[in-house]
Amino acid sequence: MEDEERGASVKNKALLQRERDRLVREKADLVEDITNLKQKFDELFEKHAESVKKIAEMEEELKVKARTIKDNSVKMDIFTLDLKTAKQDLKAKEEELKILNSKIANSSQVLEKIERRLKEEVSKNEVKARENEKLKNECRSLRVEIARIQTRVDNLKAENNEVTKQNKG
Numbered sequence: 001m002e003d004e005e006r007g008a009s010v011k012n013k014a015l016l017q018r019e020r021d022r023l024v025r026e027k028a029d030l031v032e033d034i035t036n037l038k039q040k041f042d043e044l045f046e047k048h049a050e051s052v053k054k055i056a057e058m059e060e061e062l063k064v065k066a067r068t069i070k071d072n073s074v075k076m077d078i079f080t081l082d083l084k085t086a087k088q089d090l091k092a093k094e095e096e097l098k099i100l101n102s103k104i105a106n107s108s109q110v111l112e113k114i115e116r117r118l119k120e121e122v123s124k125n126e127v128k129a130r131e132n133e134k135l136k137n138e139c140r141s142l143r144v145e146i147a148r149i150q151t152r153v154d155n156l157k158a159e160n161n162e163v164t165k166q167n168k169g
Contacts, residue, residue: 055108062115066094069122082128090121 069090097114 004050062097065115066097066118069118070094072122082132087125088120090125093117093121 094112097118
């Protein structure tokens with residue numbers, strides 16, 4: 001009987017040892033899973049922080065670009081009424097940009113749309129500035145031509161007066 005009890009005890013110990021080994025392996029697997037999940041969480045948290053920082057940098061760059069565009073628009077407004085109108089349009093777009101940024105601060109699609117609009121306005125302003133410069137150059141050329149013609153007219157008047165004096169005298 002003692003042998004049977006010892007056999008049963010050894011058998012129970014073996015079963016308990018196997019169960020203990022299984023639980024230890026399961027614990028090790030769970031610890032590894034937890035470690036992997038913590039590492040993934042840390043990586044995701046770091047990526048999130050980088051994204052937030054990048055968005056803030058992009059927003060700051062966008063604000064700087066908007067201020068630069070506004071300054072350039074003000075300078076170009078001096079030349080023509082068309083440029084003044086373009087400046088007013090740009091200001092309206094900037095106000096729209098501020099409103100949209102306050103409503104949807106983290107929306108990259110909205111930021112891209114507004115940036116395209118600003119680029120279009122800058123492009124329009126650049127075209128207007130080139131057209132204005134072309135018109136100024138044409139005006140300068142016309143003034144030179146008018147001065148040349150006026151000089152020629154003055155010379156012809158002088159010649160005419162000289163001929164008239166000679167004919168009378």
